[in-house]
Amino acid sequence: MSLAFTTEKQLAISAVRRACSLTSSVFNKLVKNETLTKGDKSPVTVGDYSAQAVISSMLHCAFPEDPIVGEEDAAELRAEAGATLRGRIVELANEALVRELGQGDYAEWGIGPGSQQTSEQLLDAIDRGNYEGGRSGRMWTIDPIDGTKGFLRGEQYAVCLALLVDAEVQVGVLGCPNLPVDSSKPDGEKGCIFVAVRGQGAQQMKLSGADPAPLSMPPYSPSAFNFLESVEAAHSSHSTINKISSLMGITRPPIRMDSQAKYACLARGDGGAYMRMPTGVGYKEKIWDHAAGSLIIEESGGIVSDSKGQRLDFGLGQTLGENYGVIATAKDAHAKLLQAVQQVLRDPSVPSKA
Numbered sequence: 630m631s632l633a634f635t636t637e638k639q640l641a642i643s644a645v646r647r648a649c650s651l652t653s654s655v656f657n658k659l660v661k662n663e664t665l666t667k668g669d670k671s672p673v674t675v676g677d678y679s680a681q682a683v684i685s686s687m688l689h690c691a692f693p694e695d696p697i698v699g700e701e702d703a704a705e706l707r708a709e710a711g712a713t714l715r716g717r718i719v720e721l722a723n724e725a726l727v728r729e730l731g732q733g734d735y736a737e738w739g740i741g742p743g744s745q746q747t748s749e750q751l752l753d754a755i756d757r758g759n760y761e762g763g764r765s766g767r768m769w770t771i772d773p774i775d776g777t778k779g780f781l782r783g784e785q786y787a788v789c790l791a792l793l794v795d796a797e798v799q800v801g802v803l804g805c806p807n808l809p810v811d812s813s814k815p816d817g818e819k820g821c822i823f824v825a826v827r828g829q830g831a832q833q834m835k836l837s838g839a840d841p842a843p844l845s846m847p848p849y850s851p852s853a854f855n856f857l858e859s860v861e862a863a864h865s866s867h868s869t870i871n872k873i874s875s876l877m878g879i880t881r882p883p884i885r886m887d888s889q890a891k892y893a894c895l896a897r898g899d900g901g902a903y904m905r906m907p908t909g910v911g912y913k914e915k916i917w918d919h920a921a922g923s924l925i926i927e928e929s930g931g932i933v934s935d936s937k938g939q940r941l942d943f944g945l946g947q948t949l950g951e952n953y954g955v956i957a958t959a960k961d962a963h964a965k966l967l968q969a970v971q972q973v974l975r976d977p978s979v980p981s982k983a
């Protein structure tokens with residue numbers, strides 16, 4: 630087996646591009662009853678289901694033996710009450726599978742004219758994401774829409790796909806349809822893909838696949854340093870991060886953004902560190918929320934760890950287990966940041982910034 634992962638990388642980019650074309654078009658047409666609330670109270674839309682169906686169908690065609698750890702499953706859609714949503718998902722997924730996307734598309738991956746799937750085939754594709762994960766072998770992980778809340782607000786979200794081999798991320802792709810191509814032109818062209826293969830570096834390109842450019846994180850600069858954190862205070866403790874910021878004497882306000890788009894921004898130098906601090910409800914981080922982003926950071930020259938300085942462990946199943954919090958930053962900033970994080974966790978009486 631080649632370790633270049635050439636086909637895996639091409640397929641992952643192609644699948645993410647197709648899923649992004651789907652999520653962008655569904656946003657404009659989304660109607661109220663096309664969103665469900667899951668058991669954990671989080672939202673899931675027809676966009677999430679159909680994007681997972683598209684990516685999973687393409688993976689199955691190219692690598693039928695590879696198991697998939699996906700965020701979504703089709704149980705609600707198979708129920709009687711799911712019939713309307715099911716119809717929409719079949720329509721959306723098929724539109725995305727047959728759409729002509731030009732450059733970089735491979736008809737042999739079950740896409741293009743004539744690749745229409747039945748409702749049953751698409752529900753099965755979603756449910757192929759039911760693999761429980763683990764320490765050994767190849768597996769893919771899909772977060773069809775990461776930052777569903779951002780997606781629903783018309784803000785940032787990411788379509789995320791990663792290949793793990795023996796619990797190490799080897800290929801990671803993030804599609805960010807709402808992210809400006811150039812952060813100095815926030816009102817300019819939007820839509821980027823970020824790609825990394827372990828040992829081969831990371832790149833940003835346009836959603837069309839055009840203009841690939843290597844990513845390299847700038848070194849630590851105290852005066853320019855700031856944090857990238859979740860919009861949702863329920864996902865990551867804004868107050869803990871505020872204390873860390875105060876302790877480090879950071880003057881720039883945090884950039885709040887949904888999804889793994891934060892990792893992508895950090896990799897291209899928009900922000901000093903990705904920060905995620907637990908809110909104390911016992912939530913375990915999911916592998917699909919970090920796999921692609923963490924490789925993109927490492928391949929751009931950064932470090933990703935939990936708040937104890939441990940590497941993220943992708944070999945424990947669907948969750949990152951006991952990894953507590955996530956911090957990602959440039960190599961020369963990591964030790965300083967980790968020290969401040971640990972001091973605040975030991976002594977929560979550290980004052981906040983006003």
Ligand SMILES: Nc1ncnc2c1ncn2[C@@H]1O[C@H](COP(=O)(O)O)[C@@H](OP(=O)(O)O)[C@H]1O
Pocket residue numbers: 671700772774775776777778858859860861863864865886887888889908910912915918
């Ligand atoms: N209590 C919690 N703590 C941390 N993360 C949580 C959480 N509840 C949900 N999440 C995760 O936060 C992700 C969004 O990340 P962010 O806050 O960086 O935008 C969600 O992904 P989905 O939107 O794919 O469900 C979900 O997996």
Ligand SMILES: [Mg+2]
Pocket residue numbers: 671672673700777
């Ligand atoms: Mg979700």
Ligand SMILES: [Mg+2]
Pocket residue numbers: 772774775776917918
């Ligand atoms: Mg997610």
Ligand SMILES: [Mg+2]
Pocket residue numbers: 677700772773774775776777
């Ligand atoms: Mg998601």
